[in-house]
Amino acid sequence: MFLLSESTIDAxxxxxxxxxxxxxxxxxxxxWVRDHNDGRPVRRLDYQAYATLAESEGAKVLAEAKxxxxxxDASCVHRIGALAIGDLxxxxxxxxxxxxxxxxxxxxxIDEVKRRVPIWKNEHxxxxxxxxxxxxxxxxxx
Amino acid sequence: xxxxxxYFASLRDAAGRDMEQVVTASADARTVYEExxxxxxxxxxxxxxxxxxNGEFSAWDRVLADGDEVAFLPPVSGG
Numbered sequence: 001m002f003l004l005s006e007s008t009i010d011a012x013x014x015x016x017x018x019x020x021x022x023x024x025x026x027x028x029x030x031x032w033v034r035d036h037n038d039g040r041p042v043r044r045l046d047y048q049a050y051a052t053l054a055e056s057e058g059a060k061v062l063a064e065a066k067x068x069x070x071x072x073d074a075s076c077v078h079r080i081g082a083l084a085i086g087d088l089x090x091x092x093x094x095x096x097x098x099x100x101x102x103x104x105x106x107x108x109x110i111d112e113v114k115r116r117v118p119i120w121k122n123e124h125x126x127x128x129x130x131x132x133x134x135x136x137x138x139x140x141x142x
Numbered sequence: 143x144x145x146x147x148x149y150f151a152s153l154r155d156a157a158g159r160d161m162e163q164v165v166t167a168s169a170d171a172r173t174v175y176e177e178x179x180x181x182x183x184x185x186x187x188x189x190x191x192x193x194x195x196n197g198e199f200s201a202w203d204r205v206l207a208d209g210d211e212v213a214f215l216p217p218v219s220g221g
Contacts, residue, residue, distance in 0.1 A: 118213075
């Protein structure tokens with residue numbers, strides 16, 4: 001299940017949703033909003049998404065993870081809207097019989113989500129400036 | 143041809159809107175982007191943009207049809 005969420009992510013409840021009698025491992029990743037990027041103090045973030053394509057591409061990433069790794073289940077939820085420092089921005093969870101596959105799949109999912117799911121981050125800096133980030137970490141100002 | 147064009151992130155800020163109806167004679171996605179880039183002063187070159195048509199990733203040379211929904215996607219930065 002890949003979801004975009006406008007409200008706080010409930011990590012504990014998502015992890016329980018991955019439970020399976022045959023699962024001996026659950027690996028999770030949490031992406032948090034930090035107070036600096038590229039040497040600049042950050043005050044808060046906005047995330048924007050192309051919702052329909054983000055949800056279909058995110059579901060594709062999860063399906064690929066299930067094909068590539070010996071896992072039982074996988075979920076990912078990404079926040080959209082305004083976030084504060086310390087907020088949980090993205091959560092990935094994977095259940096599997098053994099830890100190797102759980103760790104590998106979790107890593108695959110977060111890397112692919114960051115690389116191809118249409119979600120954008122706008123950083124608001126302490127000095128009042130702001131800018132949309134791109135993978136080379138340089139803001140593009142209109 | 144009438145297209146519904148969606149904008150995100152820095153393109154949305156530059157265009158000053160999240161969506162617009164575009165009447166164009168341009169046949170493919172690349173030509174439409176170039177036309178809109180001139181109109182709105184987008185700084186991102188097509189090499190840094192991905193195109194989606196009707197909710198699916200698409201090639202730049204895709205021939206568009208009347209009523210298509212076209213999205214020009216700046217490099218993503220989720221996570």
